[in-house]
Amino acid sequence: MQIHSLITDTESLEKLCERLARSDFVAVDTEFMRENTYWPDLCLLQVASREEAAAIDPKAEGIDLAPLLELLVNNEEVLKVFHAGGQDIEIVVNLTGRTPHPMFDTQVAAMALGLGEQVGYSNLVESLLGRSLDKGARFTDWARRPLDKRQIDYAIGDVTHLAELFPKMLDRLMKTGRGAWLDQEMERISDPANYLNDPATSWKKVKVQSRKAEVLGRLKALAAWREVEARSKNLPRGRIMKDETLADVAMHPPADQDALGKVRGLSPAWRTNDIGGRMIEALGHARPLPPDEMPARDERSPGLGREGALVADxxxxxxxxxxxxxxxxxxxxxxxxxxxxxxxxxxxxxxxLEGWRYEEFGRDALDLVEGRLAFAIRNGKLVMTRTEVESVS
Incomplete structure (x- = not known):
């Protein structure tokens, strides 16, 4: 495989993308920083086909990423391969409003091959390629320039290994007939909605010890306000206000801005500063959460009583x-x-209860729930037994 030096100009990137467009797949990875920002700060993009690999510097002066983004989101002939690509995909969505397509995630594929539920990249490389990865540059400052050779070699190594992993995993999937198992999961991770943070629904990610419509209405208003503040300042949400403080204010709203000085987790300056004023304004516009938006009493176990919980177990x-x-x-x-x-x-x-999941598990699950299947111990081993005539699919 040909390994290119760091690409820092648009012309070289255009030529690379023209060659990659003739490949059947492209492995993709990114390096970014987001500890101090709301939006991930893209620092490096790495791509590899069977024939070549390269790292692209998005911070290089004058470089235009359009050729690469065109390849990722508009070229339907080239499969884009990621490993646990959620944050990489989020970056592409932030830049284009679209997800790479078509897409393949080797972490998801590993589940179908029995290699683990959330197998790490280094473990997957060691398992399928028999190599150990150098993790020395993993926590480097990718935003600092210039990047040194070790950083670039480390970054490109991720996609060169990924370009080797994918064909091996694809071959195993075809031999086991499990390729179709992944279609639904790949379509799910291809939905741009998974990577967009909607201020109107951000309250659902904040835990609060109340189901009162008034409290949840305030929580919704405050979470939306925090999301907008974090975006506008490009700061992590927690830098604006931590979840615990947000929930506390929703449950015990201050009477006025002056009272913000007594809220644990807030600076006394909030009594008089602009951000405190905007938060109080958001609280003033809060309305009780409508009945159709109220969460189920237990979203994980809707309508599930004690006996139902035992069946779920x-x-x-x-x-x-x-x-x-x-x-x-x-x-x-x-x-x-x-x-x-x-x-x-x-x-x-x-x-x-559909497709391959029904064949592999759903049929038996339905029979267990409806009393046609039971657990038994035979010769010291747990087995399943039919309690009556086997159900007809």
Missing amino acids: LLKLLLKIRARESNVAPRLVARSEELELLAAGRREGLSI
């Missing part, structure tokens, strides 16, 4: 057994929320 045990037998990560087959919905009586709209 049995389903989770069954999932572990079937996943072990099939050598697949349980999380790829079913999530806890779906098992709890099935135990609570839901039958519509569950992915475990």
Whole structure:
């Protein structure tokens, strides 16, 4: 594989992308910093095909990333390969409003191959390629210039290994007939909505010890205000106000701005500064959360009583057994929320009752819930037994 030096000009990038456009896939990785910012600060982009690999410096003076972004989001002939690509994809969405497409994530593929639920990149490389990765430059300051050779070699190494991993994993998937298992997951991670932070829904990520509509309404207003403040200042949300403080203010709203000086977690300066005034204004516009937006009493176990919770536990045990037998990560087959919905009586709209998931697990899960399947101990081993005539699919 040909390894290029760092690309720092648009003309070289255009020529690279013209060659990559003739490949069947391109491995992609990024290096970024976001400890002190709301938006990730893109510091390096790495790409590799079977034939070549390169790192692109987005901070180079005058460089235009348009050729690379065109390849990532508009070229449907080239598959884009990531490993645990959520944050890399988020960067592309921030730049273009779109996700790379079509897309393949080797961490998701590893679940279908029984290599673990969230297998790390270094473990995957060691398992499939028999190599140990140099992690020495992992926590380097990628924003500092110039980048040294060790940093560049480390960064390009990530995509060269990824370009080797992908064909091996694809071959295994084809041999096991599990390629189709990934279609739904790949489409899910291709949805741009997964990477956009909507101020109107940001309150759902904040834990608060109350289900009162008034409290949740204030929480919604405050979380939206914080999101807008963080974006405008390009600061992490926690630098504006920590979640704990946000929840506390929603539950115990101050009478006026002067009272902000007594709120734990806020500086006394909030009594008189502009940001304190904007927060009080946001609180003043808060309205009780409408009934149709109220969260379920227990979103993980909607309508699930004590007996239903026991059934959900049995389903989770069954999932572990079937996943072990099939050598697949349980999380790829079913999530806890779906098992709890099935135990609570839901039958519509569950992915475990459709397609390959139904064949691998859903049929038995339904039989267990409806009393046609039971656990038993035989010769010291846990086994499944039919309690009546086997269900007809």
